[in-house]
Amino acid sequence: MPFTPPATGLTPASSFERLLKIMDDLRENCPWDMKQTMESIRHLTIEETYELSDAILDGDMQEIRKELGDIMLHLVFYARIASESNAFNITDVLNGICDKLINRHPHIYGDTEVNNEDDVKRNWEQIKLKEGNRSVLAGVPASLPALVKASRIQEKARGVGFDWEEKSQVWDKVEEEMQEFKNEFNAEDESAIDREKAEGEFGDLLFSLINYARFININPEDALEKTNRKFIKRFQYLEAKAAQQGKKLHDMTLAEMDIFWNEAKKV
Structure with missing residues (x-):
């Protein structure tokens, strides 16, 4: 006998409850959904994230809406799996992020004063250190693509004041790294080069270009x-x-x- 699908939600709360009910039905009765683990759907989550990224770059709002739904399903799926071993549940997840946002926005939910976005970012990183992070860079995932990782590293270093003061200084660094790379890999010189050293200089050049992009508000990715x-x-x-x-x-x-x-x- 088929299950009766839950009615369409008319509010954010009822719509979310509808998704949770469907997830319960699938997890308890669908052979495919019953078999899944966090590890087995991990690669699918990554794929869905890239699909959302494509939709955003395309400016396709309907596709963005659909991809957000797919990712929401995955978040609910992970929480449901965790609840089966009493590790945590969706309520814990939602309250956890709410608590973190409240704690990290003392200028909204406390008496801290900020003057601009940089103050907010600086406070954010300092609060994370108080929460137990041993390094400002600890929150940068090791598996991030190198280009994105470089951007995040630089943003986090800036959050604690480790940054250039003027964009002209950053551009001087770009030119310095370009010259060092050219010295290791001269296009007009056919002699053998130290590829490991040239690779290192090329990486430095890319890092400095990404840094400059940050200063002129360009997302390099x-x-x-x-x-x-x-x-x-x-x-x-x-x-x-x-x-x-x-x-x-x-x-x-x-x-x-x-x-x-x-x-x-x-x-």
């Missing part, structure tokens, strides 16, 4: 992803134009491909 998408669009235009002429890219000269590439820039 978003910027690079938009460039990736722009390249893909233009390259696929090039492929399509070559196919229309019955050609394959590897049979074309670079000059021939450049004609279509320049066309793609105008599309």
Whole structure:
């Protein structure tokens, strides 16, 4: 006999209760859902997060709404699994984040005064240290992609005052790192290089560029992803134009491909 699905919620609370009820039904009766563990759905959560990221960059509000729902399902799923071993439940999760937000916003829920966003971030990091974090950088996940990790490291260091004072100083550092990299990897010099050292200098250069992007309020991850998408669009235009002429890219000269590439820039 089929289960009667819970009615559509008309408020945030009733909608959330509806999701919890559905999760209970699935966990107790669906063969696939009953089998899952935190480890088995972890990679799916990562995938859903990237799908949300794509929707945000596309500016697709309907897709964002759907992806948020998928992620919400995963959060409820983890809490339900944990509740089965009495580790914690969804109420603990929600109260935990509420308590943390209250504690870390003393300028809202206390008598601390702040003048700007930097004060808020500085207080946030200091409170985290009082809560038991041994390092300001302890909250940066080890598995973050390197570009995102560099941004988060720099943001957290800034939160405790370890930062450049002027963006001109950061740009000087970029130029310094560029020169050091060029010294290790001169494009006009065909002699062998110390690749490990060159790699280190290249990493320093990237780190300094990410730092400068932060100073001019550019998210380097978003910027690079938009460039990736722009390249893909233009390259696929090039492929399509070559196919229309019955050609394959590897049979074309670079000059021939450049004609279509320049066309793609105008599309």
